[in-house]
Each structure stands twice: as structure tokens, then as C-alpha cells.
Amino acid sequence: MSEPRxxxxxxxxxxxxxxxxxxFAxxxxxxxxxxxVVETAEAALERMGAELPHAILLDVNLPGMSGLDFMALPAVRDSGVPIIVVSGYVTEAQARECLRLGAVEFLAKPVPLDVLATVLDYVAVLSDPATPGPMLHERRRASRLPVTLPLRVKTExxxxxxxxxxxxxxTGLLARLDHGLTPGTPVRLSVSLPDGGAPVDVLxxxxxxDGERxxxxxxxxxxxxETTRLLERAQAQAPR
Incomplete structure (x- = not known):
């Protein structure tokens, strides 16, 4: 296994x-x-105007401008700064909207701090901290493609x-399972592909x-x- 840097x-x-x-701090x-740490989206915009961070941890339900409205601003989207949404009291539709707007990931509160640290480790791997923003632009906009593939999950x-x-x-996948799993749990994924090759086996x-499994x-x-195989299969299933 390759460890994050x-x-x-x-x-x-x-x-x-x-x-x-x-x-969090x-x-x-x-x-x-x-x-x-700032308490409003308006304050976050002011700080970004002074200096771009390497990443933003963003709540959705904020006083004044909401987190979703903040993410939709051209100045925020064009900055290329990766956003990790950490929030409670949101629906699956709102979580999907966060991802559609370019969030690297959505973490529901209460956020396991080890999960947050791991996500940030991988943000750090793909960035040069001396060059914020654009270095992570492609990661932030990573396409999430619809697909239907059999999946087996095994915990330690x-x-x-x-x-x-x-x-x-x-960077990851979304799946509907026969029962829920605990956030923060390391698992082994086995995804079966119809290309005649071995299953994609990933830690x-x-x-x-969520409650809907x-x-x-x-x-x-x-x-x-493995990434290429998964994305090619999703692209092959996409409507023409």
C-alpha cells in the first residue's frame, strides 16, 4: 500500500x-x-482576498451567506482551492450539491478527526504548499461518473x-449497500468489472x-x- 505524504x-x-x-483548529x-478560523462565509471571502489557503473546511449552515452559496461564487470556484464540507443536518441531495459544486469531499458531523486528517493528507499529497489553488484544481473538479457495478466490502x-x-x-466511490458502515472505518473494496479482468481490489x-445505506x-x-479501469467502465455505461 502506498502511504500518504x-x-x-x-x-x-x-x-x-x-x-x-x-x-478543529x-x-x-x-x-x-x-x-x-472564521465564522461566516463573508469573512472567508475577505481572508481569501488577502491570501489563498491551501484548503478550506466549510460548514454548510452558516449565518448570512450559506456554504452552498459560497461554493457557487465564481471567485471561489475559479480560485481552485479545494473545499472539504464538514456539516450536520443536511440531506443527501445537499451533500450531492456540495460535490457538484466542486467539493473534494463531504463529511457529516460529528466528523471523526482521524478521517479528516486522512482526507487532508491526500490533499497534501497532490499539492505543492508553496503554490496554493491551481495545483489542486483538477482534484477539486474530479468527475463523479454514474455507474452500476457489483461491490463487496470487507472490514478489518x-x-x-x-x-x-x-x-x-x-478519488473514491459512492455505493448502495445491504447495510450501513461506520464512518472512519478502513475497508477493502472489491469491484467486479465486466472486462474479463480481476476485480479492482482497493483499500x-x-x-x-447515511440511513438509506x-x-x-x-x-x-x-x-x-485501477483508476483507469473504473473510469473507463463508467464512461462506457454513460448514455450516448
Whole structure:
């Protein structure tokens, strides 16, 4: 397995719950990142005007401008700064809208801090902290393609779930399973492809799981060849 290379990032946390903002800031500083916390989207825009962060942790339900409205602003989208949405009290449709607007990932509150650290490690791997924004532009806009593929999931404790992949990107996948999984759980994914080759076998992290048994996974050790196979299959299934 290839390990992520953690690199210090300059992070902007947009969180109106002051105590939670402090929790995020304390934890992220402990793992080596530089952190600034603001409580509104308007304040985040002001900070971005002064200096672009390497990544933004964004709540959706903010006073004044919402997180969704913030993400839709041309100045934010054109900046190329990756956004990780961390929020509670949102629907699956809102989570999908966050991803459509270019969020790297959506993490439901309460956010397991180890999951957040892992996501940021992978953001750091794909960025040069000396060059914020554009270096991560392609990652931020990674396409999530609809697809239907058989999936088998196994946890380290031996629990097995089965279902189907419904969306895939270069960074992870969304699947409907026969039972839910706990966010933060490392799992082994086995995706069957109809190309005659071996299943795509990938170590991943559960980053979201809802009451309708939809689970989102972040790839941890996917190879370029495996990514190509998954995306080519999704493109082949796309309507012409």
C-alpha cells in the first residue's frame, strides 16, 4: 500500500459553532497544519482576498451567506482551492450539491478527526504548499461518473457488506449497500468489472454513511491502472 505524504497546509476553517471551530483548529495544528478560523462565509471571502489557503473546511449552515452559496461564487470556484464540507443536518441531495459544486469531499458531523486528517493528507499529497489553488484544481473538479457495478466490502473485523457502486471518481466511490458502515472505518473494496479482468481490489476509508445505506468511500491505495479501469467502465455505461 502506498502511504500518504502528509505536508503542512494552510487551512481556512469556516465554522459558526465557536467551540467546534476551536476543536478543529486545535486538532489540525497538532497534526502540523496552519489554521485560521472564521465564522461566516463573508469573512472567508475577505481572508481569501488577502491570501489563498491551501484548503478550506466549510460548514454548510452558516449565518448570512450559506456554504452552498459560497461554493457557487465564481471567485471561489475559479480560485481552485479545494473545499472539504464538514456539516450536520443536511440531506443527501445537499451533500450531492456540495460535490457538484466542486467539493473534494463531504463529511457529516460529528466528523471523526482521524478521517479528516486522512482526507487532508491526500490533499497534501497532490499539492505543492508553496503554490496554493491551481495545483489542486483538477482534484477539486474530479468527475463523479454514474455507474452500476457489483461491490463487496470487507472490514478489518471481518464484517462483509454487498451492494453496487452508483458513482465513481478518481478519488473514491459512492455505493448502495445491504447495510450501513461506520464512518472512519478502513475497508477493502472489491469491484467486479465486466472486462474479463480481476476485480479492482482497493483499500479505502468510509467517509460517509447515511440511513438509506448509501456509503461514500475515499480510496487509499488505488493504482493508476485501477483508476483507469473504473473510469473507463463508467464512461462506457454513460448514455450516448
Amino acid at each position: 502528509a505536508a503542512p497546509l494552510r487551512l481556512l476553517v469556516v465554522e459558526d459553532e465557536r467551540e467546534l471551530g476551536r476543536v 486545535d486538532f489540525l495544528r497538532q497534526v502540523g497544519h496552519e489554521v485560521e 473485523s471481518g464484517v462483509v457488506a454487498a451492494g453496487a457502486v452508483t458513482e465513481v471518481s478518481a 479505502a476509508l468510509v467517509v460517509r454513511s 448509501m456509503s461514500a468511500f475515499w480510496f487509499l491505495d488505488v493504482t493508476p491502472a
